[in-house]
Amino acid sequence: GFQMTLQELGTIMQFGADVKIMILNNRFLGMVRQWQELFNEKRYSFVDITSPDFVKLADSYYIAGKRVSERNDLVSSLEEMLNHKGSYLLEVMVTKENNVFPMVPQGCSVSEIRLK
Incomplete structure (x- = not known):
């Protein structure tokens, strides 16, 4: 997840990069x-x-951000992020049990990809 690479927020801050980050957080x-x-x-x-x-x-890295919990707020929040000058982190809270496909099962090759 994001916590494996969040140290790159420091890189974004140091170089003033204009990066848009969206986290789909299923907890x-x-x-x-x-x-x-x-x-x-x-x-x-x-x-x-x-x-x-x-x-x-x-915010501790001087990067603007927002959390979205309601589907009705998603479009306006995406527009806010995309129109923001500078880096922006948008955390979108999603359903815990959603699965992500396609996926390659453990120990399998790409030719055994699962679509559902």
């Missing part, structure tokens, strides 16, 4: 949870995580 280690659902009979282990406040974290 899970999503791919791990998805594998456990599909291949391990829903035996979930260590996938429900607590995240920092990403908007406050972005």
Whole structure:
């Protein structure tokens, strides 16, 4: 997830880069949870995580940000992000149980990709 690369917020700040960041936050280690659902009979282990406040974290790097929790606010928030001069972090809260496809199952090759 984003926490594996969030140190790059420092790079964005240092170089004044104009980067738009959108986090789809399902409050899970999503791919791990998805594998456990599909291949391990829903035996979930260590996938429900607590995240920092990403908007406050972005602010600490002088990057503007906003969290969206309501679908009705998404379009206006995207427009706000895209029209903002400078870097911007938009955190979009999404349903916890959404799966992401296509995916390559663990231990498989790309030729065995799953579409659902």
